[in-house]
Amino acid sequence: MSAVSAVGSVGSVGTAGVVSMRQAFVDTVEEVMENDPRVAVVLAEISRDVFRPSPRVVNVGIREQAMVGVGSGLALSGMRPVVHTYAPFLVERPFEQIKLDFGHQDVGGVFVSIGGSYDDPVWGRTHQAPGDVALFDTLPGWRIVVPGHGGEVEGVVREALAGDDRVYIRLSLRENSRAYPVSRKLTEVRRGSGGVVLAVGPMLEPVLAATEGVDVTVLYATSVRPFDEGGLRAAVAASRADVLLVEPYLAGTSAHVVAEALADVPHRLRALGVRRESELRAYGTAEDHDSAHDLDVLGIAAAVRRLFGHPV
Numbered sequence: 001m002s003a004v005s006a007v008g009s010v011g012s013v014g015t016a017g018v019v020s021m022r023q024a025f026v027d028t029v030e031e032v033m034e035n036d037p038r039v040a041v042v043l044a045e046i047s048r049d050v051f052r053p054s055p056r057v058v059n060v061g062i063r064e065q066a067m068v069g070v071g072s073g074l075a076l077s078g079m080r081p082v083v084h085t086y087a088p089f090l091v092e093r094p095f096e097q098i099k100l101d102f103g104h105q106d107v108g109g110v111f112v113s114i115g116g117s118y119d120d121p122v123w124g125r126t127h128q129a130p131g132d133v134a135l136f137d138t139l140p141g142w143r144i145v146v147p148g149h150g151g152e153v154e155g156v157v158r159e160a161l162a163g164d165d166r167v168y169i170r171l172s173l174r175e176n177s178r179a180y181p182v183s184r185k186l187t188e189v190r191r192g193s194g195g196v197v198l199a200v201g202p203m204l205e206p207v208l209a210a211t212e213g214v215d216v217t218v219l220y221a222t223s224v225r226p227f228d229e230g231g232l233r234a235a236v237a238a239s240r241a242d243v244l245l246v247e248p249y250l251a252g253t254s255a256h257v258v259a260e261a262l263a264d265v266p267h268r269l270r271a272l273g274v275r276r277e278s279e280l281r282a283y284g285t286a287e288d289h290d291s292a293h294d295l296d297v298l299g300i301a302a303a304v305r306r307l308f309g310h311p312v
Helices: 021-035 064-076 087-092 095-104 132-136 150-162 201-210 229-237 255-261 286-292 297-308
Strands: 039-043 057-059 080-086 109-114 142-145 166-170 187-190 196-200 217-221 223-225 242-250 268-274
Touching: 021 039, 021 109, 021 150, 039 064, 064 080, 064 095, 064 109, 080 087, 087 095, 087 109, 087 132, 109 150, 132 142, 132 166, 132 242, 142 150, 150 166, 187 201, 196 201, 196 229, 201 217, 201 242, 201 297, 217 229, 229 255, 242 255, 242 297, 255 268, 268 297, 286 297
Parallel strands: 039 057, 039 080, 080 109, 109 166, 142 166, 196 217, 196 242, 242 268
Antiparallel strands: 142 223, 187 217
């Protein structure tokens, strides 16, 4: 058994009764709060109606910089803050506070976003954040987790709440059809010899459809930082050393860690994600945006064909 296939089963962990990612997050936090007095939630209006009233659920209003500052203050006092709102308001608007109040002061906390890159395009560019993971990637000491299904969220949140580190959990309305066991390692979902496709979070479902019948290994990543370099190396050692990286956020966000992992291995890398040069100003639907960025099944299949030379 390879190092990759050893890290987790490729079977579903079950889908019966699974709720949305956000609801799974809220339910888990509220349950943990009952037994862990360290945990407190800081909101900026978003999700204020889904958390039960509690002295440890603080809504600062539409003041995202203050939200992060309050979270940092709680961390400095020994609490385990959960800082939560829509992705652009959690990451982009208060980025200086994240950098200084958490990073520079070296305190821990759990940041949880909803909205993905463009889950609700009807609200326009203000509610889109394809650059969130890339921004966190500029800061040291952050662990980044991107679940692909509501059934994966509880374990991710419980692990984050039990720790003392800095964690960013990126939730989305876009989900795979089933949950997989979550690991800090890459999970081998399908094995082949013609190359490697690395799917992050909710991109697994379209990747599996786009590579159906194609002789490639498909790896699934939920934990993207730190990156499982050993798992990727093991996969390319058993296959052709060409990698197609498919991420649900800014294209190429993880290209540098893939390149570092394979620095001594001759390989080709193609990165799919939200295009850097294409800011879409027609709202449309999330599916329209997928198509425009080649993140739908047809776009991914075309990239597979170009990189690996397989008919699809």
